[in-house]
Amino acid sequence: MVGRRLSETEVAAYDVVPAEIARRVRIIRIPLIPGGYAGMTLVRTVLLARDVEPDGSSPLLAHELVHVRQWTEEGILRFSSSYLGSFLRNLARLRRWNAAYHQIDHELEAKQETTDWLRRRSRANAESEARAAAAAAESDRRQGPDGPPPADAEPDPGPSAA
Numbered sequence: 001m002v003g004r005r006l007s008e009t010e011v012a013a014y015d016v017v018p019a020e021i022a023r024r025v026r027i028i029r030i031p032l033i034p035g036g037y038a039g040m041t042l043v044r045t046v047l048l049a050r051d052v053e054p055d056g057s058s059p060l061l062a063h064e065l066v067h068v069r070q071w072t073e074e075g076i077l078r079f080s081s082s083y084l085g086s087f088l089r090n091l092a093r094l095r096r097w098n099a100a101y102h103q104i105d106h107e108l109e110a111k112q113e114t115t116d117w118l119r120r121r122s123r124a125n126a127e128s129e130a131r132a133a134a135a136a137a138e139s140d141r142r143q144g145p146d147g148p149p150p151a152d153a154e155p156d157p158g159p160s161a162a
Contacts, residue, residue, distance in 0.1 A: 003028035013056020016113050017069040025068055041067035043076060062117045066110035082106070
């Protein structure tokens with residue numbers, strides 16, 4: 001159960017956690033996570049029930065990395081007691097395990113930050129696509145309607161002074 005570290009692509013992509021913390025994260029795939037959850041975080045170790053592409057595009061991994069940051073910022077004792085306390089208060093109020101879990105303060109924060117991360121990625125991708133389309137249009141404009149001139153063509157001298 002050695003696991004893997006995040007690639008530099010992932011470290012750059014998952015901006016929900018500082019890079020210096022992200023570089024210390026270990027990802028371990030285990031087929032059965034208690035409760036049937038897709039992921040679980042224990043300090044800097046992220047347990048995943050399934051593999052994720054190492055390209056920095058996984059919302060599940062982004063969510064779990066928010067928890068890594070929370071563990072790091074709050075420390076083991078404070079994070080654990082806060083997480084468990086929030087769950088128990090929710091369970092007493094809601095009387096349903098799953099509903100109580102989804103209302104844990106740390107889970108709500110991780111869900112919101114993952115949503116924000118997805119929006120930033122979507123906006124960045126749209127901007128990148130727009131830049132690529134503009135560059136292609138500019139290239140087409142420079143080449144003219146018939147495409148680029150042949151490689152052995154004489155340069156156009158411009159308008160003649162007749």
